[in-house]
Amino acid sequence: MSEGYGQFCPIAKASEIFATRWTPLIVRELMSGVHAFNDIHRGVPLISRAVLVARLRELENHGIIERRSRDDDGGHEYWLTPAGEGLRGVIDALGQWGMTYTQDRIKRSDLDPALLMWGLRGRVDLNALPDRRVVLRFEFSGVPASRTKFRIMWLILRRFGVDVCMKDPGFAVDLTLRGNIRDYVDVYLGQTKWSDAAGTALQLDGDLQIARAFPVWLRFETASGRNAPARHLAARPVPV
Numbered sequence: 446m447s448e449g450y451g452q453f454c455p456i457a458k459a460s461e462i463f464a465t466r467w468t469p470l471i472v473r474e475l476m477s478g479v480h481a482f483n484d485i486h487r488g489v490p491l492i493s494r495a496v497l498v499a500r501l502r503e504l505e506n507h508g509i510i511e512r513r514s515r516d517d518d519g520g521h522e523y524w525l526t527p528a529g530e531g532l533r534g535v536i537d538a539l540g541q542w543g544m545t546y547t548q549d550r551i552k553r554s555d556l557d558p559a560l561l562m563w564g565l566r567g568r569v570d571l572n573a574l575p576d577r578r579v580v581l582r583f584e585f586s587g588v589p590a591s592r593t594k595f596r597i598m599w600l601i602l603r604r605f606g607v608d609v610c611m612k613d614p615g616f617a618v619d620l621t622l623r624g625n626i627r628d629y630v631d632v633y634l635g636q637t638k639w640s641d642a643a644g645t646a647l648q649l650d651g652d653l654q655i656a657r658a659f660p661v662w663l664r665f666e667t668a669s670g671r672n673a674p675a676r677h678l679a680a681r682p683v684p685v
Contacts, residue, residue, distance in 0.1 A: 449461040462503075462504075462507045462509065463532065463535070465500070465503075467489060467492045467496065467497070467500055468500055468503075468504070469536065469539065470488070470489045470492075471485060471489060471492075471497070471500055471501070471504070472504075472509070472525075472529065472532055472536060473488075473536055474488040474489065475510065475523060475524070475525050475529065476525065476532075476533055476536060477567070480513075480522035480523055480524060481520075481522055481523075482497070482501070482523070485497065485501075485523065501523060504523075504529070505523075507528075508526055508528050508529075509525070509526060509528055509529040509532070510523045510524060510525055510526060510529050511523075511524055511526050512524075544634060544635075548634070548636065551630070553587075553589055553627075554589045554591065556587070556588070556589060556592070556626045556627055556630055557589075557592055557595070558583070558585045558588060558592060558595040558596065558598060558626055558629075559592070559595045559598070559609075559611075561626070561629055561630060561633055562583065562595075562598050562600060562609045563609055564633060565600060565633070565663055566600065566607045566608075566609050568663055568664050569602060569607045569662055569663055569664075570661070570662055570663075570664060571604055571605070571606070571607075572604075573658075573661060573662050574602050574603065574604050574662055575658075576604065578601060578602070578603050578616065579601075579602040579603075579619050579620075579655060579659070580599060580600075580601055580602075580614070580616045580617065580618050580619050580620075581599065581600040581601075581602070581618070581619065581620050581621075581622065581655075581659065582597065582598075582599050582618045582620070582621040582622070583597070583598050583599070583600065583621075583622050583629075584596070584597050584621065584622065584623040584624075585597070585598075585624070585625070585626045585629065586623070586624065586625050586626070587625040587626050587627055588626050594611070595611065598610065598611060599613065599614055599618075601614060601616065602662065618651065619651055619652045619655045620649060620650070620651035620652055620655045620656055620659065621649070621650045621651055622647060622648070622649055622650075623647070623648045623649075623650070624642070624646055624647035624648060625646065628642055628646040628647055629647065632647070632665060639660050639665035643660070
């Protein structure tokens with residue numbers, strides 16, 4: 446750990462642990478249920494592996510996480526301790542503050558379709574899905590040059606889980622959605638109502654029954670302002 450602030454103030458002491466570059470995003474990933482090193486790195490892809498190793502070691506030394514051995518391959522995972530779980534309210538509050546005060550800071554280069562798709566994956570209400578596979582194809586316009594490989598992606602919905610695909614999974618598509626990535630993000634963040642975007646900014650083509658039901662499955666109808674998800678998990682698409 447680098448030098449501290451030289452103060453006994455609890456905010457200063459907590460900031461020495463939590464307010465370092467990358468640390469809040471690493472904690473965010475752990476809170477999302479990610480435990481393996483490679484999965485954490487996929488969630489924060491711009492961090493170097495060496496820095497990630499250092500940050501995880503710091504968090505372990507400060508009692509925020511613990512390493513647990515895996516029986517299957519001899520590797521290990523990272524889990525939050527009670528002190529780490531105590532940061533959940535901090536992460537939630539930070540996310541809500543960001544949704545309230547930082548929307549004007551979202552740049553075009555931030556508009557990552559893969560991040561959006563992984564966030565949608567985590568939002569799906571599995572209990573509301575039909576008893577069959579549903580395939581949604583998303584076509585994004587306005588994608589940053591660095592993200593063009595994610596211009597077309599698929600979401601495969603099943604009651605036992607949801608997959609995000611970068612390549613055509615080979616299944617019949619039930620519904621295709623087309624629109625600008627910014628419009629998708631605005632709906633996801635609750636800045637735009639789904640009912641206002643559907644059929645205008647975002648075009649739908651396919652099964653009408655699925656078109657009516659999927660906004661409920663993905664909780665678009667209940668996402669608005671402060672009750673939209675504050676944490677957005679980084680993308681780990683399945684390269685099928």
